Amino acid sequence: MKTSVIGAGYVGLTTAACLAQIGHAVFCSESDTDKLSKLQAGIMPVFEPHLENVIALARKSGRLTFGATEEAIEGGQAIFICVGTPPLGNGDADLSAIEGVARAIAKKASGYRLVIEKSTVPVQTGVQLRKHLSVHSNRGLDCDVASNPEFLREGSAVEDFLHPDRIVVGVESGRAAKLLQEIYQPIINQTFACPVHSRCPSRTPPRFLLTDTNSSELIKHASNSFLAMKISFINMVANLCEMVGADVTKVAEGMGLDPRIGPAFLNPGIGFGGFCFPKDVQAFIRIAEKSACDFGLLREVEKINQHRISHFVSKVREELWVMRGKKIALWGLAFKPNTDDVRFAPSIALGRSLLDEGALVSAYDPQATEKARAALPDVHYCADPYEAAQNADAILIATEWEEFQQIDWDRLKKLMERPLIVDGRNMLDPADLTAHGFHYISIGRPTALSRKSDPANDDLQPSAGPKPILQDFPA
Numbered sequence: 001m002k003t004s005v006i007g008a009g010y011v012g013l014t015t016a017a018c019l020a021q022i023g024h025a026v027f028c029s030e031s032d033t034d035k036l037s038k039l040q041a042g043i044m045p046v047f048e049p050h051l052e053n054v055i056a057l058a059r060k061s062g063r064l065t066f067g068a069t070e071e072a073i074e075g076g077q078a079i080f081i082c083v084g085t086p087p088l089g090n091g092d093a094d095l096s097a098i099e100g101v102a103r104a105i106a107k108k109a110s111g112y113r114l115v116i117e118k119s120t121v122p123v124q125t126g127v128q129l130r131k132h133l134s135v136h137s138n139r140g141l142d143c144d145v146a147s148n149p150e151f152l153r154e155g156s157a158v159e160d161f162l163h164p165d166r167i168v169v170g171v172e173s174g175r176a177a178k179l180l181q182e183i184y185q186p187i188i189n190q191t192f193a194c195p196v197h198s199r200c201p202s203r204t205p206p207r208f209l210l211t212d213t214n215s216s217e218l219i220k221h222a223s224n225s226f227l228a229m230k231i232s233f234i235n236m237v238a239n240l241c242e243m244v245g246a247d248v249t250k251v252a253e254g255m256g257l258d259p260r261i262g263p264a265f266l267n268p269g270i271g272f273g274g275f276c277f278p279k280d281v282q283a284f285i286r287i288a289e290k291s292a293c294d295f296g297l298l299r300e301v302e303k304i305n306q307h308r309i310s311h312f313v314s315k316v317r318e319e320l321w322v323m324r325g326k327k328i329a330l331w332g333l334a335f336k337p338n339t340d341d342v343r344f345a346p347s348i349a350l351g352r353s354l355l356d357e358g359a360l361v362s363a364y365d366p367q368a369t370e371k372a373r374a375a376l377p378d379v380h381y382c383a384d385p386y387e388a389a390q391n392a393d394a395i396l397i398a399t400e401w402e403e404f405q406q407i408d409w410d411r412l413k414k415l416m417e418r419p420l421i422v423d424g425r426n427m428l429d430p431a432d433l434t435a436h437g438f439h440y441i442s443i444g445r446p447t448a449l450s451r452k453s454d455p456a457n458d459d460l461q462p463s464a465g466p467k468p469i470l471q472d473f474p475a
């Protein structure tokens with residue numbers, strides 16, 4: 001089937017590349033001319049594992065082409081809208097890019113089109129789209145509008161797209177349902193050449209869940225808000241652990257063993273970020289407000305998340321006493337590992353907070369440096385984690401890149417002014433770091449010294465337990 005994808009960002013590029021990989025002819029359009037020229041020249045505008053390879057193969061086979069939106073509208077029978085829906089000042093999703101695409105489709109297309117919202121949109125956007133397409137149509141457009149929210153995670157986008165848990169499709173006609181089922185059939189049956197695994201691990205085929213468009217739109221916002229709620233929940237549990245001398249890792253492990261809870265998203269840290277959770281929680285709160293539902297629970301989720309940086313910085317301040325003039329190494333800038341995306345990344349808020357207090361910040365990230373420069377121009381960017389740590393009074397870990405597990409700790413310690421590590425992602429082992437002579441502080445976990453009171457560590461000496469952190473403890 002001739003398929004078009006409008007918007008070549010993280011979602012659009014992955015969608016276009018993977019649809020081509022499973023056998024469709026795909027035309028992908030992008031309005032940013034710089035990005036489009038790069039794509040046409042075979043240069044990747046984003047970092048996403050496996051994506052470059054899938055795009056290169058698809059272009060070589062002639063199944064994937066990049067170009068202008070007008071061409072995408074003219075050529076595609078199924079049109080996936082993958083443009084951004086960033087937050088407005090009041091928390092609403094900004095739907096101007098979606099509206100722009102709808103208007104272009106109405107003006108350009110004639111004959112049948114299946115218009116598919118893949119961007120994350122508020123419930124009833126499909127209703128508006130249908131109305132808008134019909135109001136502006138002047139060339140005999142006959143169309144269905146479907147919702148097909150995307151659940152991929154940056155860092156494993158290709159794998160998530162090709163091996164999803166579920167494919168959610170919201171439609172108002174049998175024709176739209178049939179076409180979408182046809183498009184996704186190779187994924188539903190898992191019959192495609194997988195570019196990620198030489199032999200795919202055996203998986204249950206994804207569930208193809210058919211709903212109405214309103215329900216499908218709600219599934220996406222409700223899912224992201226629920227996951228954000230899990231993160232804020234465990235972050236509050238971590239705060240409590242710090243106050244009472246418990247270990248959040250053990251608490252999360254014990255909770256996660258209950259299949260009704262599950263272990264995912266129970267990792268405490270400096271909060272959720274990225275282009276999805278913060279804006280989707282905000283948008284969901286606004287959607288509820290406009291429907292006269294007070295979703296106060298989600299306001300609390302947001303508030304807890306907003307306190308994470310000040311809570312983390314208070315740990316650093318407690319150690320360094322005066323922040324002004326202190327040299328701080330910031331390890332990790334991307335909002336999560338394996339991506340170069342820094343949109344709404346906690347590391348950016350953390351960097352700003354440190355600079356505001358007069359600290360001198362040297363940062364290192366394996367992929368996100370270029371994208372972080374615009375957001376944090378006053379930071380000194382380094383080529384590796386050791387350079388960032390040179391003469392530093394502390395290292396702060398903001399992203400759990402695997403590379404930070406492979407550090408030569410003895411070499412690192414010699415470089416630093418003071419061997420202090422404050423781990424905002426609980427990615428390192430306190431006992432290991434302490435054995436290497438570091439003062440290691442993490443989130444909701446006793447320091448290695450206080451771990452000596454853990455009966456499981458009876459070769460260690462007892463100690464006084466963790467010091468409570470009093471500043472910025474969310475109410």
Ligand SMILES: NC(=O)c1ccc[n+]([C@@H]2O[C@H](COP(=O)([O-])OP(=O)(O)OC[C@H]3O[C@@H](n4cnc5c(N)ncnc54)[C@H](O)[C@@H]3O)[C@@H](O)[C@H]2O)c1
Pocket residue numbers: 006007008009010011012029030031032035069082083084085097100101118119120121150151152153154275276
């Ligand atoms: N990033 C994720 O992990 C993720 C996951 C699931 C869902 N989503 C949702 O998917 C949507 C896209 O997210 P993203 O991260 O890919 O955003 P993005 O900003 O990376 O990409 C959007 C792209 O659309 C382009 N664009 C805007 N208007 C256009 C037009 N008229 N014609 C052609 N191109 C146009 C922009 O220039 C941009 O490159 C959002 O609604 C987001 O919430 C994102």
